[in-house]
Amino acid sequence: xxxxxxxxxxxxxxxxxxxxxxxxxxxxxxxxxxxxxxxxxxxxxxxxxxxxxxxxxxxxxxxxxxxxxxxxxxxxxxxxxxxxxxxxxxxxxxxxxxxxxxxxxxxxxxxxxxxxxxxxxxxxxxxxxxxxxxxxxxxxxxxxxxxxxxxxxxxxxxxxxxxxxxxxxxxxxxxxxxxxxxxxxxxxxxxxxxxxxxxxxxxxxxxxxxxxxxxxxxxxxxxxxxxxxxxxxxxxxxxxxxxxxxxxxxxxxxxxxxxxxxxxxxxxxxxxxxxxxxxxxxxxxxxxxxxxxxxxxxxxxxxxxxxxxxxxxxxxxxxxxxxxxxxxxxxxxxxxxxxxxxxxxxxxxxxxxxxxxxxxxxxxxxxxxxxxxxxxxxxxxxxxxxxxxxxxxxxxxxxxxxxxxxxxxxxxxxxxxxxxxxxxxxxxxxxxxxxxxxxxxxxxxxxxxxxxxxxxxxxxxxxxxxxxxxxxxxxxxxxxxxxxxxxxxxxxxxxxxxxxxxxxxxxxxxxxxxxxxxxxxxxxxxxx
Numbered sequence: 001x002x003x004x005x006x007x008x009x010x011x012x013x014x015x016x017x018x019x020x021x022x023x024x025x026x027x028x029x030x031x032x033x034x035x036x037x038x039x040x041x042x043x044x045x046x047x048x049x050x051x052x053x054x055x056x057x058x059x060x061x062x063x064x065x066x067x068x069x070x071x072x073x074x075x076x077x078x079x080x081x082x083x084x085x086x087x088x089x090x091x092x093x094x095x096x097x098x099x100x101x102x103x104x105x106x107x108x109x110x111x112x113x114x115x116x117x118x119x120x121x122x123x124x125x126x127x128x129x130x131x132x133x134x135x136x137x138x139x140x141x142x143x144x145x146x147x148x149x150x151x152x153x154x155x156x157x158x159x160x161x162x163x164x165x166x167x168x169x170x171x172x173x174x175x176x177x178x179x180x181x182x183x184x185x186x187x188x189x190x191x192x193x194x195x196x197x198x199x200x201x202x203x204x205x206x207x208x209x210x211x212x213x214x215x216x217x218x219x220x221x222x223x224x225x226x227x228x229x230x231x232x233x234x235x236x237x238x239x240x241x242x243x244x245x246x247x248x249x250x251x252x253x254x255x256x257x258x259x260x261x262x263x264x265x266x267x268x269x270x271x272x273x274x275x276x277x278x279x280x281x282x283x284x285x286x287x288x289x290x291x292x293x294x295x296x297x298x299x300x301x302x303x304x305x306x307x308x309x310x311x312x313x314x315x316x317x318x319x320x321x322x323x324x325x326x327x328x329x330x331x332x333x334x335x336x337x338x339x340x341x342x343x344x345x346x347x348x349x350x351x352x353x354x355x356x357x358x359x360x361x362x363x364x365x366x367x368x369x370x371x372x373x374x375x376x377x378x379x380x381x382x383x384x385x386x387x388x389x390x391x392x393x394x395x396x397x398x399x400x401x402x403x404x405x406x407x408x409x410x411x412x413x414x415x416x417x418x419x420x421x422x423x424x425x426x427x428x429x430x431x432x433x434x435x436x437x438x439x440x441x442x443x444x445x446x447x448x449x450x451x452x453x454x455x456x457x458x459x460x461x462x463x464x465x466x467x468x469x470x471x472x473x474x475x476x477x478x479x480x481x482x483x484x485x486x487x488x489x490x491x492x493x494x495x496x497x498x499x500x501x502x503x504x505x506x507x508x509x510x511x512x513x514x515x516x517x518x519x520x521x522x523x524x525x526x527x528x
Contacts, residue, residue, distance in 0.1 A: 033057075033058075033061070034061075036060070036063075036064045039054070039061065039064045040064055040067070040068060043064070043065065043068050043070065046070075047070075048070040048072070051065050051068050051070040051071050052065070052071065055071065066105070071104075071106060072104065072106035072107060072108050072144060072145075073098040073102065073104045073106075073107060073108070074107075074108040074109075074110065075091065075094045075095050075098060075107060075108070075109050075110070076091075076110045076111075076112075077091040077110070077111045077112065077113075077132050078110075078112050079112060079113050079114040079120075079128070084113070084114055084120060084124065084125060084128040085124050085127055085128040085131070087128070088127075088128040088129070088131040088132045089131065091111075091131075091132055091135060092131065092132075092135045095107065095109070095135050095139050099139055099142055104142070105142050105169075106142065106144045106169070107139065107142045107143045107144060107145075108143075108144060108145040108147075109136060109143050109145070109146050109147065110147040111129075111132050111136075111147065111148050111149065111150070112147075112149045113125065113128070113129055113132075113149060113150045113151060113154065114151075115151045115178055116151065116153075122153065125151065125153075125154075126153065126154065126157070129150060129151075129154045129157065130154075130157050130161075133154075133157055133158060133161040133162065134161060136161070136162070136165070137161040137162060137164070137165040140162070140165035140166060140167050140170070140194070141166060141167075141168060141169070142169065143167070143169070143170055144169050144170065144171050144172070145170075145171060145172040145173075145174075146170060146172070146173050146174070147174040148174065148175050148176065149174075149176040149178070150175075150176070150177060150178070151177070151178050151179065152177045152178065152179035152186035152187045152208070155177055155186070155187030155188070155189075158189075159189065159190040159193070162190075162193055162194060163190045163192050163193055163194070163195070164195065165194055165195070166194065166195055166197075167194040167195075167197075167198040167200075167201070167218070168198075168199065168200065169200050170194070170198045170200055170201050171200050171201060171202055171203065172201075172202070172203040172204075173198075173201060173203070173204050173205070174204075174205040175189065175204075175205070175206055175207070175209055176206075176207035176208055176209070176228075177207070177208035177209055178208060179208065185208050185209055185210035185211070185230075185234075186208045186209075186210070187208075187209065187210060188209065188210040188211075188212055189209055189216050190216070191214045191215065191216055191217055192217065193216050193217075193218050194218040195218075196217035196218060197217065197218055198218040198219075198221070199221065201218060201219070201221060201222055202221070202222060202223045202224060203222065203223070203224040203225075203226075204219055204222045204224070204225050204226070204242070205225075205226040205227075205228065206225075206226070206227055206228070207227075207228040207229060208229070211227075211230075211234050211237035211238065211241055212237060213237065213240075215237075215240050215241045215243075216241060219241055219242055220243060220244060221244050222242050222244060222245060223244060223245060223246045223247060224245070224246070224247040224248075224249075225238070225241075225242045225245050225247070225248050225249070226248075226249040226250075226251065227248075227249070227250050227251070228251040229251065230250065231293075232293030232294070232295040232296045233293075233295055235271045235274065235295050235296070235299065236271050236295070238271075238274055238275070239273065239274055239275040242275065243275065243277075244277060245274075245275050245277060245278060246277050246278060246279045246280065247278075247279065247280045247281075247282070248274060248278060248280075248281050248282070249282040249283075249284070250281075250282070250283050250284065251284045270294070270295060270298045271295045271298060271299055272298065272299070272302045272303065273299065273302065273303045274299060274303060274305075278303070278305055279305075279306050279307060280305075280306070280307040280308070280309070281305045281307070281308045281309075282308075282309045282310075282311075283296075283308070283309070283310050283311070284311040284384075292325055292328060297328050300328040300329060300331055301328055301331050304332040304377070305332070306376055306377055306378070307377070307378050307379075307380075308329055308378075308379050308380070309379075309380040309381075309382070310329060310379070310380070310381050310382070311382045311384045312381060312382065312383055312384060312393050312396065312397060313384045313393055326400050326403065327403075329379055329381075330370065330379060332377060333370060333372045333375075333377045333378075333379060334372040334373075334374040334375045334377065335372070335374070335407040336373050336374070336407050336408065336409035336432050337370050337371060337372065337373065337404060337407050337408050337409065337410075338370075338371040338373055338408075338409065338410035338411075338412070339368065339369070339370055339371075339404055339408050339410070339411050339412070340367070340368070340369040340371070340412040340413075341366075341367075341368055341411075341412065341413045341414065341417050341420075341421060342367050342369075342412070342413070342414045342417070342439060342441075343364040343365065343366065343367065343414055343416065343417070344364065344365050344366075344367040344382065345364045365382050365383060365384060366382070366383040366393075366394045366397060366398075366417075367380065367381070367382050367383075368380075368381045368397055368398075368400070369381075370404065373409055373410070381397055381400075383396070383397045394420075398420055398423075398424045399424065401421070401424045401425055402424065402425065402428055405425060405428050405429070405430055406429075406431060406432070407432065408430055408432060408433055409432045409433060409434050409435070410433075410434065410435045410436075410437075411430070411433055411435070411436050411437070412437040412438075412439055413436075413437070413438060413439065414438075414439045414440075414441070415438055415439065415440050415450055415451045415454070416450040418438070418450070418451075418454045418458065418490070419450075419454055419458060421462075422458060422459070422460035422461075422462065422493065423460070425460075425462050426459075426460035426461065426462070427460070427461065427462075427463075428462060428463075429462070429463040429464075429465075430462055430463065430464045431463075431465065431466065432466065433464045433466060433467055434466055434467065434468045434469070435467075435468060435469050435471070436464070436467060436469070436470045436471070436494060436501075437470075437471040437473055438470070438471070438472050438473070438490070439473055439474070440472065440473065440474040440476075440480045440507075440508055441473075441474055441475055441476050451480075451482060451486065452483075452486060454490070455483075455486035455487075455489045455490050456486065456489070458490075458493070460493065461493050461494075461495050462493065462494050462495065463495045464494045464495060464496055464497075465495075465496070465497035466497060467494060467496040467497065467501045468499070468501055468502065469501055469502045469503075469504065470491055470494075470501050470502070470503050470504070470523065471503075471504045471505075471506060472487070472503075472504070472505045472506070472508040472510075473506045473507060473508065474506070474507035474508050475506075475507055476507075479507060479508065479509055480508055480509070481508070481509040481510075481511050482505075482508060482509070482510060482511065483511050484510055484511065484512055484519040485519070487503070487510065487519055488519040488522055491503070491519075491522050491523060492522065496522070500522065500523055500524050501523055501524070502523065502524045503519075503523035503524065
């Protein structure tokens with residue numbers, strides 16, 4: 001089991017630390033440079049700093065910028081050293097300047113407190129956090145995003161100050177309590193937090209916060225809930241704490257915590273549902289030899305959740321070897337399936353154009369998606385190797401392919417994963433497969449010739465007697481070129497039946513080799 005160390009919440013890439021200017025509104029030059037509706041749409045595709053700069057152009061543009069979601073100022077209290085109390089005083093000045101001088105009506109407030117383990121005197125720590133909470137209480141009417149990471153000894157002052165604070169514009173709330181003796185929970189939030197109402201609140205993330213039978217009434221309208229490092233037994237309290245929830249994310253849930261029941265002294269009844277409105281369930285599951293937690297398995301078997309995304313991390317290849325760990329996620333996904341096997345890249349370049357031109361610069365994770373062709377149900381499995389360079393998670397996930405094989409009608413596979421596909425399905429039949437798509441969207445520097453290498457040196461065969469179409473596809477800015485003889489060799493490995501499948505090239509250039517008759521004898525051509 002790998003525990004996640006609680007830390008600061010990651011800030012969005014477009015957040016800016018620029019301090020707000022106290023200047024008055026710019027003079028209006030009475031020139032309509034861009035209509036307000038058009039300008040607002042343009043700002044949707046820019047960064048937060050750009051929105052602030054646009055507000056300084058003229059009064060008409062300022063009005064458009066101020067109405068935009070990215071027109072806010074971010075105020076941070078970070079306690080990484082021993083000057084936390086002094087920093088809390090500066091925190092007060094920053095918020096006062098933003099609201100009363102620069103007249104910002106939208107604040108993103110982040111408080112990341114140290115703990116007594118960092119060598120800070122407990123009294124100094126309490127005074128610093130009380131100062132910060134008082135400032136937050138008095139300016140809560142302007143706070144859109146509130147991020148609080150506090151030691152558990154501050155749970156009392158938090159409840160005292162914020163239970164009486166109105167939060168009319170609060171959209172996102174993050175609360176983390178740190179304490180001693182494991183992953184928690186350490187303290188509960190008062191049921192009447194924010195006077196029991198936060199009408200704009202749509203997203204809540206909790207870490208180390210105790211869930212109890214007394215729900216926080218301000219969470220009634222929350223659509224997205226994220227719980228980090230909770231026992232599966234705590235799921236009992238999720239539905240009535242978040243009755244309007246449509247999206248739920250569980251981070252680092254593990255059966256190893258099943259003996260740590262949240263809010264009760266002994267185990268309670270099995271959880272049958274996470275709420276009737278739940279549409280998407282995201283689980284960052286770190287596998288253990290104990291398998292899926294009992295409560296989670298019960299939910300997966302009883303509740304038909306339309307969309308589930310699972311991140312698997314196996315320390316050993318056998319951690320996910322048991323098919324029972326995979327089957328519950330597919331319990332309500334109707335057959336036949338459309339299966340997508342690809343690499344998903346987390347690219348942090350400045351523009352989308354850079355991503356299209358240089359996708360090989362990104363980190364890649366193996367992704368398997370399973371869609372029901374008879375309904376809207378879908379499942380996404382990601383092999384997470386972020387903690388170590390071991391391929392155990394990928395191997396464990398790929399070993400599930402034979403279970404899906406009899407029910408696959410449509411298959412999409414990245415060219416760089418053809419070796420893995422044939423390794424797992426060699427000599428296996430795909431009796432229902434009708435449409436095959438090979439995706440060329442994911443090249444890497446060390447995999448630039450993955451297609452050619454597989455076509456000319458790959459081995460194995462997969463029987464697809466009902467195959468009707470083969471599509472070679474690339475939707476990216478580049479246009480790869482493939483040799484028709486290589487295509488013929490790959491198609492032959494899928495062993496089509498007596499009926500010639502149709503070949504379509506979309507965004508892929510098909511080059512003629514020395515003998516073009518080989519491919520034409522195997523497929524019917526259709527160039528898109």
